[in-house]
Amino acid sequence: MPRTNAYTSGNQKRRLRVSIRELARHLNVSIGTVSRALNGRSDVSEETRQRVLAAADALGYSPNQSGRSLRQGVTGMVALILPTSGKTALADTIFMSVLEGLRAFLDDRKLDLMVLLSGPEENAYAYLRRVAARRLADGLIIAETQRLDPRIDYLLEKDIPFVAFGRSRSGSGYPWIDLDFEGVAEAAVAHLAGLGHRRIAVATAASDINYSFVFADAFEAAMRGFGLPFDPALVLRVENSDDGGYAFGNLIFAMPEPPTAVVLVNEFMAIGLYRSLKERGLTPGRDLSIVGFQEEPNSRLLAPPVTCFRTALPDLGARLGEALLATIPAHAPPETAGTIIQELWPMEFAQGQSDGPPRS
Template sequence: MADKSVNLKVLAAHLGLTVSTVSRALNNYADISPATRERVKQAADQLGYRPNQNARRLSIGTPETICYLMPRQIGAIAQPFVAQLLAGLGEALNERNWDLLVSQADASVGDLASIERLVKSGRIAGLVISRPLKNDPRVKLMQSLGCPFVVHGRTQNSDDYAWYDVDGEDAFVTAVNHLARLGHRRIGFIGAPLQYQFAQERLDGYLRGLKHNGLVEDPDLVQIAEFNDDGGTAAASLLMDLDFPPTAMVCVTDMMALGALDALRTRDLVPGQDVSVIGYDGLHFGKHANPPLSTMAQPQAHAGRRLGDMLLSIIDGGDPTKFQELQRAHLVQRMTDGPVHQNAGQTEVSIREELQ
């Protein structure tokens, strides 16, 4: 445990150096020789000296804190999606002894004002924006304020700022292709509100997957709901109440997919046997669903780590447009995807007759 009685003055006296020299050595100033810097750091370790971070931050004029803008949802901080992202973000900051501030603000006029107050307060050095809208005013605000930021996701036009994203459109093409290879011809889509860019991209991927496999695009098979488990349950219930319900569903989040599984179980249907379900996120809790959830997985902890590293690089002077990274999701097969049910063939005949 560090000895709180060992302050900068005590350390300097022990070394026979001035307080200024010791301070500059600990902060890696170039005018202090490497030998002196090493000698000071060894003595600091031996005596258990720990710097006063607040005093250090005041001296260098940098808050050494970044803010994560949490998605505006009830209980968002407890969601596995957010928790895993924050874990990776914290890991990146810890290596620099920086702090993480978590705030909740969406793109409404009132929250834009609160973001502006936060930035102008001087409490943060940068900001992470999550789940952006198609045209997100937070991006333009941050650019006008000149505060470093990075976006987890993208807006419709994402050329002039830093972002990290996973290709949601490609992921849903992959999911639909997989289900089509299993014999499914009637595939439902459970989506989120389309003001979010990620929701639009995943819907676009679903539609592109249908076209690629020669499947009919049926508006009844597209259900948009709030992206939580209750929304997934409601959307799946509407799909299963159709005259010709789907034999498979793709869901824009794992949470919505869990809700879809619940809707199937209440109808005494076995997910993966009677109706296939594929989620998106690859969250750990999906392994423990009933049955374990098949999903398009994206690495949340890795995303948080990359967001942190990118933002710190921009704060250090990097060009934001040089930090734009697109990753791919991959299919994790568990037990909620399987071949089309044997009774679905008769349904297909009925659908064709209905369309004619």
């Protein structure tokens, strides 16, 4: 197929795309020299380098990425794969902050970040396979790890560099960063126990996301650790959204003996829970103590402000970048090359006004 260099059909014919070959011909030098000049190698005279740079600018030349990565075996890109679950608003706001930190981190290292949307959760695995096999990126970041996550098994088997945002029971020995759900559960229970609460409920996510199990287990361990009575009926798995929090509220107040305090696995739920309380004429912090998880930008709207655990999400994003790069031979800084980073990310306590001593 003879694809001659296309011209626009307009009156001023204009070359669509100039290759390094044409640039070299235009300069009367070899393409090797052009490449060396553009890539800042030393074995080219300063004079020709300037000539090349000037001509490249004049002709609007820029290297073709496909040719480049084909030859070098490296794309210079990092992909983050995000399930765009319809309701799971986690992708929306919290993640944007993590993303910004990650992006800035990669930007400093001349790498580009591309976010790929895998669509609804059930397609996540199929999508990953499609994308990973094509080697669009030098490394992958997967999010919202499931309790058993076939993506992890696949990536391990194929030896594709990746880091997981969240743990999983699948595979082992792979890099991950996860929020310190255990630490939060313990600190939350300690805080509430210190206020005098003994009957504490927990709201965790109903999906297969790994942390929903981790958090529930950690909660139980903490309750027992502090010598509080643990009632399995007070561990409720609801939808991971504000609607889930609303449902949670309805559930606990339908109990013969409602809890006096609750711990939420995230703050989306706080929004709905507040709504549920309001409908009953109850006040957060007085009639029910609420401790949330990661601060969610929109929960600033809530009054009274939610007592929660939080962290600097952009820093977390940057750390994800570090963990990923350490597993990519071509991009790993010498000091961390080959290191497998597995890290629980600490959260700090932020006192709000949604908690207090039990009322009765």
